[in-house]
Amino acid sequence: MNSKVMNLIDVVREIPDGAEIAFGGFAITRSPVAFACEMIRQNKKDLNIYQPIVCMATDMLVGAKSVKKLSYGGGSLDRFGRMERINEAFENKTIDAREFSGLSLTYRFLAGSLGVPYIPTKTLLGTDILKNLLDKKDESVMISESPYGDGEKYVFMKALNPDYAVIHAPYADEKGNVLIDGPVWDLELAKAAKKLYVTVDQIISNEYIKMHPEKVVIPNVYTHAVIEVPYGAYPTAVYKMYDYDSDMLTKYAKTNKKQEDFDLFIDEYVTGTSNHNEFLEKCGGISALNKLKADPVYGYKKVWGDKYE
Secondary structure (H helix, E strand, C coil): CCCCECCHHHHHHCCCCCCEEEECCEECECCCHHHHHHHHHCCCCCEEEEECCCEHHHHHHHHCCCEEEEEECCCCCHHHCCCHHHHHHHHHCCCEEEECCHHHHHHHHHHHHHCCCEEEECCCCCCHHHHHHHHCCCCCEEEEECCCCCCCEEEEEECCCCCEEEEEEEEEECCCCEECCCCCCCHHHHHHCCEEEEEEEEEECHHHHHHCHHHEEECHHHCCEEEECCCCCCCCEECCCECCCHHHHHHHHHHCCCHHHHHHHHHHHCCCCCCHHHHHHHCCHHHHHHCCECCCCCCCCCEECCEEC
């Protein structure tokens, strides 16, 4: 089998303006920041993004005016702050924002990954989320009775097969077998997409995969391309690889409150750098990254007071 390894710049060039794209990641964990930054550098526009729980990468894309439509199930920067660029765009109606629950949007990806046209659920019944989607005549939801004559009402969620999906993972081999330690909340969207791009911190050998096939979370049949980008989720965390950078997330949470401050942040850290390595250097380089290395037992950095072990 041919290698699926590509470089980040070429992969992003494959994605046209107006593309329908699903993003993995969850708040400040495994956010595909390197991929989003390259999309901003290449000035991608009018994107239609789906994400069960939005992460830093999506907030950056919305703030950079790259997004036309966003379907999502909430999200934040956890204790550091809110997704202010998304919230402001939602309130000012500068993007077409469709609110789901994280579970209901995941069900849509699940249906897409299974190859069925829809999936029945009761998860949205009685909610304002469902009412708002129906008021917008969103074709992804409808209420119907069970076909088995029990009189029960269900929400039928339309299957979702986005043109592209992007996730970040710690490891993959050159054939596209993906390994993820810890929680996996983007498996369904990865398998539902027509093309899956996976940025990874490290490409490992296929021999290791053969020795440990049980560690494969996403088999290579689903993967279109693997892109090696060390610290590709920084400043968010990757379990058992590196923790989140509190200082950088605090800085971002301050600068994303106002568009003019956010624009200055993008000018300095994204469009002012030519690649992710330069972005990392701008954020503090190897000395900052070394402090984030995960403890192999805990899965996160081990800190006693202000001292790193």
